[in-house]
Amino acid sequence: MSIRLGSVPAVVVSSPEVAEIFLKTHDVVFASRPKFQVLQSIYNGKMGIAFTEYGPYWRSLRKFCNQQLFTASKIESFAPSRKEVLTHFIESLKEAAAAKEVVNISKKVGNLNAKMILNMILGPVKKYEEFNLKEIIEELLYMVGVFNLADFVPFLGAFDLQGLKARTRILGEKLDKALETIINDHQQQKLDDFISTMLTELNKQINPNGDIMDRNCIKAITIDMIVASLDTSTAPLEWALLELIKHPRYLDMVVKETLRLYPVTPMLIPRDSMEDIVIDGCYIPKKSRVIVNVWAIGKDPNVWSNNVEEFFPKRFVNRNIELHGHDFKLIPFGSGCRLCPGRKLALITVKLILAQLVHCFDWELPGGMSPNELDMTEKFSSMLPRKNNLCAKPIYRM
Numbered sequence: 001m002s003i004r005l006g007s008v009p010a011v012v013v014s015s016p017e018v019a020e021i022f023l024k025t026h027d028v029v030f031a032s033r034p035k036f037q038v039l040q041s042i043y044n045g046k047m048g049i050a051f052t053e054y055g056p057y058w059r060s061l062r063k064f065c066n067q068q069l070f071t072a073s074k075i076e077s078f079a080p081s082r083k084e085v086l087t088h089f090i091e092s093l094k095e096a097a098a099a100k101e102v103v104n105i106s107k108k109v110g111n112l113n114a115k116m117i118l119n120m121i122l123g124p125v126k127k128y129e130e131f132n133l134k135e136i137i138e139e140l141l142y143m144v145g146v147f148n149l150a151d152f153v154p155f156l157g158a159f160d161l162q163g164l165k166a167r168t169r170i171l172g173e174k175l176d177k178a179l180e181t182i183i184n185d186h187q188q189q190k191l192d193d194f195i196s197t198m199l200t201e202l203n204k205q206i207n208p209n210g211d212i213m214d215r216n217c218i219k220a221i222t223i224d225m226i227v228a229s230l231d232t233s234t235a236p237l238e239w240a241l242l243e244l245i246k247h248p249r250y251l252d253m254v255v256k257e258t259l260r261l262y263p264v265t266p267m268l269i270p271r272d273s274m275e276d277i278v279i280d281g282c283y284i285p286k287k288s289r290v291i292v293n294v295w296a297i298g299k300d301p302n303v304w305s306n307n308v309e310e311f312f313p314k315r316f317v318n319r320n321i322e323l324h325g326h327d328f329k330l331i332p333f334g335s336g337c338r339l340c341p342g343r344k345l346a347l348i349t350v351k352l353i354l355a356q357l358v359h360c361f362d363w364e365l366p367g368g369m370s371p372n373e374l375d376m377t378e379k380f381s382s383m384l385p386r387k388n389n390l391c392a393k394p395i396y397r398m
């Protein structure tokens with residue numbers, strides 16, 4: 001489907017076949033990203049990875065991430081830290097179980113996931129709690145998700161009709177203050193986290209074009225990593241736990257079915273095209289926006305048969321559908337050269353937390369509620385979070 005969003009031509013992709021044409025056959029043509037006006041002041045003029053246009057700068061950063069940050073050995077080296085955080089978490093749930101308390105699982109799981117992933121990105125997260133990074137990132141995500149007139153009718157940007165510019169400036173200042181402290185700390189004491197790894201390249205040239213990994217570049221990548229990891233992994237955890245309470249067992253299939261029905265980024269991250277192209281007789285001009293509607297693909301009866309609305313993990317039995325961007329029926333992490341580099345880390349964290357939650361505890365809903373009465377309302381955002389927190393009573397059974 002082709003539409004116009006203000007002055008920007010746009011294409012909405014809503015079937016696996018067409019997604020494959022855009023994200024595989026013509027991957028590089030559509031591998032750029034649009035400029036989001038709200039992000040310009042947040043990133044101090046130096047972009048990170050996720051929202052950066054395709055080119056030598058993005059390619060060098062992406063290569064650095066793949067070779068230094070998301071390697072299997074780096075992810076594995078944080079296993080003891082994940083285990084430690086998880087042990088504390090299980091202990092606190094055991095206390096709640098002994099006291100027969102209902103717990104706010106959404107909040108608890110959100111904090112647990114944040115600790116696990118931020119430990120890897122920033123190191124000693126407890127020390128940085130005063131900056132309230134989670135709250136700042138939530139506000140940032142809201143602003144990236146909100147429909148900003150200036151992204152589609154650029155001359156309106158000067159008027160800041162929605163007050164977004166002013167809000168982002170304040171947000172940018174808060175983030176910068178936090179990141180300055182964090183980077184200064186890491187310069188005093190070398191650790192094994194992402195920031196320390198990036199600092200080994202500080203002020204070095206990253207490609208023959210003369211791009212430098214300077215302080216602002218490290219800050220921008222760090223913001224990208226925090227934004228890309230916090231709510232992304234928490235949202236499927238909440239949805240999956242809710243479904244596991246209804247249908248205990250089958251972890252792998254539950255995670256796939258969760259990401260089919262509740263894709264964290266329902267429209268992926270928009271792509272921008274870099275040249276004119278004709279696809280299936282349809283002319284798509286350079287600088288068109290491409291929005292891949294994975295939410296619609298996940299609910300298409302032609303792809304998944306008639307029970308699309310039903311949470312039915314068994315649909316994956318004997319079907320070799322993986323989550324790594326090759327099977328266009330299920331691409332919650334995107335595909336092609338912009339495929340999510342954090343997907344393996346995300347899947348390890350989500351499965352580890354879920355496995356512990358259902359292995360050690362039975363879950364009882366408050367006030368004798370039955371699982372079918374659970375509130376399944378979704379909330380508007382660039383992610384797909386649950387509208388209301390999930391609360392339940394843990395019953396320790398080990």
Ligand code: HEM
Pocket residue numbers: 049050051052062117224225226228229232233236264265268269332333334335336337338339340341342343345346347
């Ligand atoms: C369940 C959790 C997650 C989901 C569903 C998810 C999904 C996505 C999607 C859909 C994209 C865009 C892909 C495209 O344009 O084709 C993306 C990009 C990205 N993700 Fe994730 N993500 C998750 C977790 C993470 C984590 C834990 C990290 C890092 C710690 C991360 C880092 C990134 C980065 C840096 C990009 C930008 C890649 C680029 O533009 O080159 N993600 N993610």
